[in-house]
Amino acid sequence: MDTTSEVTSQDGQGAERIGIDELVRAVEQVGAHAPGAATEMDLNRSAFQAWIREEDRRGTDFALCW
Amino acid sequence: MFASGLHSTPPYFLPTGSILESIPNQDLAPLIRDTSRLQIERLIQDFGLPVQTACYECRLGANDDRVDLAACLFPDAPDGPSSYAAIRRKYADNPDWTRTLDLLEAWSTPGSPLRARIPFIWIAFDLDRELAQLPSPCIGLCVDAGFFERRLHAGSARDGDPAAEGPTSADLELLADSFSRYFSGVALAPTTKALLHKCLRATGGVEPKHLSYMLGRPAAPFKLDVRLPLDRVGQYLHEIGWPAPALNVAKSIERLMPWSGHVQLNLVLQPRLSQPLEVEFMTLATEASTNSRSSLLNSLVAANLCSPEKAAVLLNLHERPVGYVNGQPIARGWYVKVRFMDDVATEAKAYLGLMPRPNPVPSSDLA
Numbered sequence: 083m084d085t086t087s088e089v090t091s092q093d094g095q096g097a098e099r100i101g102i103d104e105l106v107r108a109v110e111q112v113g114a115h116a117p118g119a120a121t122e123m124d125l126n127r128s129a130f131q132a133w134i135r136e137e138d139r140r141g142t143d144f145a146l147c148w
Numbered sequence: 149m150f151a152s153g154l155h156s157t158p159p160y161f162l163p164t165g166s167i168l169e170s171i172p173n174q175d176l177a178p179l180i181r182d183t184s185r186l187q188i189e190r191l192i193q194d195f196g197l198p199v200q201t202a203c204y205e206c207r208l209g210a211n212d213d214r215v216d217l218a219a220c221l222f223p224d225a226p227d228g229p230s231s232y233a234a235i236r237r238k239y240a241d242n243p244d245w246t247r248t249l250d251l252l253e254a255w256s257t258p259g260s261p262l263r264a265r266i267p268f269i270w271i272a273f274d275l276d277r278e279l280a281q282l283p284s285p286c287i288g289l290c291v292d293a294g295f296f297e298r299r300l301h302a303g304s305a306r307d308g309d310p311a312a313e314g315p316t317s318a319d320l321e322l323l324a325d326s327f328s329r330y331f332s333g334v335a336l337a338p339t340t341k342a343l344l345h346k347c348l349r350a351t352g353g354v355e356p357k358h359l360s361y362m363l364g365r366p367a368a369p370f371k372l373d374v375r376l377p378l379d380r381v382g383q384y385l386h387e388i389g390w391p392a393p394a395l396n397v398a399k400s401i402e403r404l405m406p407w408s409g410h411v412q413l414n415l416v417l418q419p420r421l422s423q424p425l426e427v428e429f430m431t432l433a434t435e436a437s438t439n440s441r442s443s444l445l446n447s448l449v450a451a452n453l454c455s456p457e458k459a460a461v462l463l464n465l466h467e468r469p470v471g472y473v474n475g476q477p478i479a480r481g482w483y484v485k486v487r488f489m490d491d492v493a494t495e496a497k498a499y500l501g502l503m504p505r506p507n508p509v510p511s512s513d514l515a
Contacts, residue, residue, distance in 0.1 A: 099333030100326065102250040108326035110261040112319040126267050129296035134160070134505065136300065137479070141510040142469055143433035144481035145299070146201055146501035147220050147268050147290070148357070148373075148412070 161198035161225040162473070162504045164217075165189060168202055170471035170478035170502055179206050179461040179498070184215040188275060191282050194238050197221065197231035200268065201501045208448060208484075208496040210455035214276035218288075218499070221269045223256045232256075244284035244363040247331060251287075265315075265323070267295050274364055284364035287331065288373075291315055291323060292357050299432070315356065317348035324359050324370065328418070331361045332368045340370070340418045346388050347372055347415060352380045357412065370418040375410055375431070378402065385425075388415070392423060396491035401427055404447050404486065404493065409435045414485070424487040424494065431483045441466055444484060453486070453496040462498055470509050477505040 100108070137144055168189065173182055188204075201220035207213070232249050239245035248271070255262040255269065270288035292298065293315065315323075321344055325336045336344070348356055358373035376384055382398030390397070401411065414426035429444055430436035436444075442463060448454035462482055471478045480502055487495040 097333065098329045098335045100329045102247075102254050102330070105251070105326055105330045106254055106260065106262060108322060109265055112261075112265060112315070112322050125294070126296050129294075129300045130267075133296050133300045135507075137433075138505060138507060138509045140434075143436075144469055144479040144501075144503060145431065145433035146203065146481055146483065146499060146503075147295070148270070148428070148431050148483070148499070 159198065159226065159476075159504055160506055161200055161222065162476075163196050164192045164199055164202040164219050165196075166473050167199070167478055167502045167504060168192070168204075170473045171465075171480070175464070175468075176204075176461060178213075178455070179208075179458045179500075180204055180215050181213050184213065184275075187279065188215070188217050191273075191275065191279060192217065194235065194282055195219070196227075196234060198225045198227055200225070201503045203499055203501040205272070206458070206498045206500060208454035208458050208498055210452075210458075212495075216273060216275050218270055218272035220501075221252065221271060223260075223263045223268075228256050229253075238281070242284060244331075248285055248287060248363070251330070265293055266290055267293060270358070270360075286360060286362045286364060288358045288360040289323075289327065290357065291320060291359055292355065295357075298355075317345050320344065320348060320356055320359070324372075327359060327361060328370055331363060332370075334418075336370070336418060339420075343388065343417050343421055344372065347374065347417070350376075350380075350384050350387050352384075353377050354380065354384065360414070367419050369416050372415045372417050373412055373428075374415065375412045378405060378409055378411055381411065381413070384413075389421065390425070391421060392425070392488075392490045397425060397488055400488060400491040400493060401486075404444055405429055405440075406443070407440055424489050427486050427488065429484045429486065433481055433483075436483075438463075438466060448484070448486070448493075448496050451493055453493055458498075462500075465500065470505075471502070473504075477507075477509045479503045479505050479509065 173185060199219040200222050203218040205216035205218060232253050236249050254260055255266060266289050268290050272286040272288065273282055321341055324344060329335050353376055355375045356372065357375050360371040360373065362369045381401055382395040385394035385397060410432065412428040412431050416422050430441065445454060445459040445462060449456050449459055465480050465482065469480050471480060482498050482500045485497045485499065486493050
């Protein structure tokens with residue numbers, strides 16, 4: 083895994099390119115990893131499964147995750 | 149997202165190749181011809197990761213047989229590490245793939261902030277030509293952290309539920325800029341940031357859903373996907389400065405969808421806001437009755453954007469919404485995307501998704 087910020091990409095462009103660690107740090111700033119983030123993930127897990135169960139119960143209209 | 153304990157139950161996730169086997173060739177032709185399926189089956193062997201949805205992207209025009217492929221990934225799908233390692237070995241000489249896999253591995257790491265912010269990721273491949281191996285992927289990031297909760301409650305925001313409020317525009321600017329610099333090495337231009345805020349500032353039930361980075365395409369366009377009520381489209385396009393007569397475009401959309409509901413707009417924001425406008429219909433299946441689906445397809449056939457035979461395939465699949473692989477149900481669903489140049493619809497595609505179900509589906513006797 084890329085653990086350092088890249089200065090340039092292989093094609094000579096991308097002077098503003100960041101690596102995966104910097105990306106993760108940036109995403110962390112949006113607040114999703116603050117207290118409550120775990121709850122949000124739990125909510126997603128249970129809501130996903132409940133949604134699937136609801137679609138299966140209805141049995142005719144299956145939606146994509148989009 | 150899903151605890152290892154779930155692995156003892158029938159899977160929510162299967163490799164793409166297995167999922168695609170749930171529909172026999174004769175049920176797909178001429179929507180998807182054998183030659184397209186054979187190429188996809190060959191190419192997808194390199195991509196063994198279990199996925200939640202495998203999705204054919206089919207052009208609907210009578211003389212356009214191009215088919216692309218997409219897959220919906222979840223962070224806790226089984227066999228992730230070994231699958232990622234195998235893909236990494238195969239595509240080690242492609243920087244787009246390396247960055248994609250770095251992202252997927254970081255996203256899949258327990259405790260990663262990426263997981264809480266991005267519930268699922270779409271990966272899509274332009275396969276509309278002969279290929280020796282999978283090309284650079286297009287990446288679609290779901291940025292609606294409360295996506296499933298929102299869908300479960302049919303789009304109605306729930307008071308006091310943070311997940312129902314959606315991300316702020318500042319959050320999304322940070323995400324969009326960071327991913328742009330990560331994937332493309334290019335920060336969002338100030339004009340793009342201003343445009344993004346304009347797109348997100350609109351009121352009236354506009355929900356940001358996805359950020360997409362089309363890595364394999366020239367200039368690697370960045371797209372924003374928003375969901376909004378149909379009757380808001382004209383005003384919304386006007387507000388964001390859409391480069392075509394907004395109200396006329398909205399009227400053309402309403403002619404295809406003469407009922408109330410929502411659509412989703414794929415907006416290319418970088419390098420610049422540009423045509424065509426891509427409009428997605430019926431992404432939430434419960435909003436589209438069988439009659440509505442027929443009506444939309446009939447309109448597309450009348451406009452020579454869909455062959456009658458391809459429309460018949462889609463309606464037939466809607467009537468038989470479950471297939472099987474090794475006895476496991478595989479649900480079927482589809483929605484339609486139409487491209488508009490000015491106020492003229494110029495191309496239509498269907499996104500046919502196939503989704504493993506862990507439990508028996510009551511309608512299975514229809515299949």
